[in-house]
Amino acid sequence: MRLQDKVAIITGAASGIGRASALLFAKEGAKVVVADVNEKGREVVQQIVSNGGEAIFVKTDVSRGHDVKRMIDKTVEAFGKIDILFNNAGIFEGGSVDQTTEENWDMIISINLKSVYICSKFAMPHLLKSNGAIVNTASVYGLEGGPGAAAYCASKSGVVGLTRAMAVDCAPKVRVNCICPGPIDTPMLRTLSAEDIKSMESQIPLKRIGKPEEVANVALFLASDEASYVTGAAYTVDAGDTAT
Secondary structure, three states: OOOOOOEEEEEOOOOHHHHHHHHHHHHOOOEEEEEEOOOOHHHHHHHHHHOOOEEEEEEOOOOOHHHHHHHHHHHHHHHOOOOEEEEOOOOOOOEOHHHOOHHHHHHHHHHHHHHHHHHHHHHHHHHHHHOOEEEEEOOHHHOOOOOOEHHHHHHHHHHHHHHHHHHHHHOOOOEEEEEEEOOEOOOOHHHOOHHHHHHHHHHOOOOOOEOHHHHHHHHHHHHOHHHOOOOOOEEEEOOOHHHO
């Protein structure tokens, strides 16, 4: 087992990539903290426990420091340490700059980018003790522009930049990397029309939408000791989308 006896916090773990990662990390021996504002995170914990793993759910608004600190404290209280932080929580709201309200801008930046800073800040003392790892979910839109997604692109570009800054600041004790997924079959993607999804698939070299489990596999690698010489990297999981 690649994460035997490791303690992993996964934000946004009630669905999508976070849920798939929580199940996979637990299967690989990790004790998992499912952190999400969505109560469906409890169902993820139940599934992990029914499969013989260890997990707890902590309802958390990752954009609020006091909520995150409470989640970190509960993690240490339950498991005694933190080895892995997977900053995965995120939202998507479309709109060009002129279409984006100030309220929406603040919300997207807060949940997608500020949360990475807050969670990393409060987890860092524990990660330094354990020589741990941070994995952040960015996006291919963090590497290249996309139409009608100004705030989202800005937030995910920020995640890539923050990942690289933390990788330098936290070395050699803590490794920090990010994943840049392309279109993945998650609740976020399902807000698009079937026509939009088909159009998206036609432009991707592998001609299909990715599965959350395929991103979880990369998160597992980056969180594990197999990636012991990897830090400051932005891994694309996009079926060749950014290669075109």
